[in-house]
Amino acid sequence: MLKGTEVLTTAQMRAIESAAMASGQVTGLDLMERAGRAVADQIRLRWPKAGRATVLCGPGNNGGDGYVVARLLHRAGWQVRVLGMDNTPGPDAAEMKRQWQMIGGIAPLTERELRNGPESDACVDAIFGTGLTRAPEGEIAAILAHLGGSGGRDHRPCVVSVDCPSGMCMDSGAMLGQPRTGGGFAPHARLTVAFDSPKPGHLIGLGPVLCGALVVADIGLQSWRERTLDGPGQRPVRLQAIWPGFDIPDQRFRSPTATLGKHSVSGSHKYSHGHALVLAGGPAKGGAARLSARAALRIGAGLVTVGPSREALHEHSGPPDALMRLAIDDAGGLCDLLADKRINAVCIGPGCGIGRAADLLADLLRARRATVLDADVLTALSRNADLMAGLHGDCVLTPHMGEFARLFPDLAERLEETPTQGPAWSKLDAAREAAARCGAVVLLKGPDTVIAHPDGRARIHSAFDVPWLATAGAGDVLAGMITGLLARGLTPLDAASLGTLIHARAARLFGPGLIADDLPDIVPQVLRALQKFQSSSSVATALPMT
Numbered sequence: 001m002l003k004g005t006e007v008l009t010t011a012q013m014r015a016i017e018s019a020a021m022a023s024g025q026v027t028g029l030d031l032m033e034r035a036g037r038a039v040a041d042q043i044r045l046r047w048p049k050a051g052r053a054t055v056l057c058g059p060g061n062n063g064g065d066g067y068v069v070a071r072l073l074h075r076a077g078w079q080v081r082v083l084g085m086d087n088t089p090g091p092d093a094a095e096m097k098r099q100w101q102m103i104g105g106i107a108p109l110t111e112r113e114l115r116n117g118p119e120s121d122a123c124v125d126a127i128f129g130t131g132l133t134r135a136p137e138g139e140i141a142a143i144l145a146h147l148g149g150s151g152g153r154d155h156r157p158c159v160v161s162v163d164c165p166s167g168m169c170m171d172s173g174a175m176l177g178q179p180r181t182g183g184g185f186a187p188h189a190r191l192t193v194a195f196d197s198p199k200p201g202h203l204i205g206l207g208p209v210l211c212g213a214l215v216v217a218d219i220g221l222q223s224w225r226e227r228t229l230d231g232p233g234q235r236p237v238r239l240q241a242i243w244p245g246f247d248i249p250d251q252r253f254r255s256p257t258a259t260l261g262k263h264s265v266s267g268s269h270k271y272s273h274g275h276a277l278v279l280a281g282g283p284a285k286g287g288a289a290r291l292s293a294r295a296a297l298r299i300g301a302g303l304v305t306v307g308p309s310r311e312a313l314h315e316h317s318g319p320p321d322a323l324m325r326l327a328i329d330d331a332g333g334l335c336d337l338l339a340d341k342r343i344n345a346v347c348i349g350p351g352c353g354i355g356r357a358a359d360l361l362a363d364l365l366r367a368r369r370a371t372v373l374d375a376d377v378l379t380a381l382s383r384n385a386d387l388m389a390g391l392h393g394d395c396v397l398t399p400h401m402g403e404f405a406r407l408f409p410d411l412a413e414r415l416e417e418t419p420t421q422g423p424a425w426s427k428l429d430a431a432r433e434a435a436a437r438c439g440a441v442v443l444l445k446g447p448d449t450v451i452a453h454p455d456g457r458a459r460i461h462s463a464f465d466v467p468w469l470a471t472a473g474a475g476d477v478l479a480g481m482i483t484g485l486l487a488r489g490l491t492p493l494d495a496a497s498l499g500t501l502i503h504a505r506a507a508r509l510f511g512p513g514l515i516a517d518d519l520p521d522i523v524p525q526v527l528r529a530l531q532k533f534q535s536s537s538s539v540a541t542a543l544p545m546t
């Protein structure tokens with residue numbers, strides 16, 4: 001089965017660590033040794049020939065991991081220099097520090113010492129991890145700035161981060177004390193080795209850019225996750241990364257990709273895969289809705305109808321012929337059409353026009369169909385509290401940050417603030433709060449997309465490697481994909497998650513030079529790859545092909 005990856009908060013991580021140590025079956029020293037070994041192994045994998053390493057050890061257990069890394073690299077023939085603090089760390093870190101001191105010295109952890117020392121192949125950042133609570137200051141801030149290139153980009157050492165780039169809040173991906181949009185000097189790691197599971201900060205905010213290649217090392221805590229967080233088997237996973245694979249243990253669909261093959265026990269006919277309606281706008285505004293409609297067709301909706309105003313109908317006469325067209329002049333015409341219950345998913349917003357969207361939305365929401373709200377209708381929503389109150393659990397809102405700020409100005413303002421305390425307010429918190437407030441799934445778009453359900457479940461999809469996806473109409477295509485998946489019967493959270501995954505994979509496949517028109521026709525290739533991955537990686541579980 002394609003598997004998503006459960007994402008844990010730093011508080012959950014600490015709870016699991018404590019439970020593991022309290023069990024007496026594993027000690028903090030064991031965990032520290034395993035963590036340090038995971039980092040050292042990853043370094044040796046990337047630098048097979050022993051080189052020179054500088055290890056920066058902070059005041060706590062992250063620093064303790066660093067002392068383990070130093071010892072293991074030294075044992076593998078590396079020339080190791082350690083910069084550390086003269087504090088008394090906790091017992092585990094103190095023991096690892098003592099073991100290092102039997103091998104080598106510890107220079108003061110100062111920017112001057114770092115800058116004036118010998119060049120190294122790798123600089124191991126073991127200053128702060130999950131214990132960062134406030135913005136770094138003084139010498140440590142100067143060191144982090146040096147790691148971030150304050151001395152000039154070409155003086156930026158090759159950083160390997162232990163658990164996370166120091167100074168980064170692992171729950172939000174923000175650098176404490178720095179603007180959220182970056183611009184300050186922060187350690188840009190070549191590689192980050194995290195432990196047990198990714199944290200939100202590895203996947204949202206500045207995290208994906210600062211972490212570089214992310215490796216999540218298993219240090220033997222899985223079983224305590226089962227016990228401490230009563231395991232994924234017993235509870236819905238609250239936070240999941242849609243990466244690299246994808247799985248939604250949803251009652252109706254054991255794995256949504258299994259439903260994408262249009263294999264149906266009850267005979268595969270068009271109505272068994274739903275009927276999507278895309279509400280289009282007036283004259284000369286039809287392109288966006290046609291992108292959405294084409295995407296809904298390509299992702300497998302059984303039927304797709306585009307519904308412009310009468311005076312714009314003639315503009316929708318072009319291909320694809322599979323697309324049905326029907327003039328919808330007003331709310332009355334929409335209600336007449338929705339009398340056909342087979343229309344089970346609607347997309348409103350792309351190219352619809354703000355006024356028209358506002359006129360149609362109230363009746364559309366009363367019809368309680370699975371509905372994707374994007375673009376113009378989000379502006380209409382932000383101007384009308386009654387419409388907002390009409391949202392329901394089968395709605396998916398797909399705002400970008402600008403639209404989100406119009407819909408939830410107070411939440412967006414908090415995201416503008418420079419964070420000084422950890423855990424900092426994050427895009428994940430904002431999306432969850434918005435979903436709970438409006439009672440609908442909120443997909444907050446960006447290279448780090450967060451999808452939040454009103455009940456608190458959320459998914460994160462990071463796609464920082466496809467900047468060309470930020471092109472006119474790409475949002476219209478995403479809205480259409482999600483509508484098509486809703487028509488196929490996926491739940492709003494699953495449809496939004498899978499649509500996001502397929503949307504990014506299509507863009508990745510196409511590459512630079514992409515325009516939104518290219519995206520829908522790449523979907524079949526992405527679906528084939530997902531199915532191949534699913535069939536090759538799935539255990540032989542006979543999935544009900546519905």
Ligand SMILES: NC(=O)C1=CN([C@@H]2O[C@H](COP(=O)(O)OP(=O)(O)OC[C@H]3O[C@@H](n4cnc5c(N)ncnc54)[C@H](OP(=O)(O)O)[C@@H]3O)[C@@H](O)[C@H]2O)[C@H](O)CC1
Binds near residue numbers: 064
């Ligand atoms: N995840 C696991 O299973 C394992 C994780 N390990 C490693 O342990 C760290 C977490 O260690 P911890 O000691 O809790 O915290 P840190 O090492 O990240 O931070 C050390 C202390 O630094 C102080 N602090 C916080 N912010 C600042 C700041 N801005 N300036 C100065 N000092 C700061 C804080 O103490 P205070 O009392 O001063 O608040 C921190 O306690 C984890 O990331 C892993 O690397 C285990 O070793 C292996 C298993």
Ligand SMILES: [K+]
Binds near residue numbers: 129
């Ligand atoms: K670190």
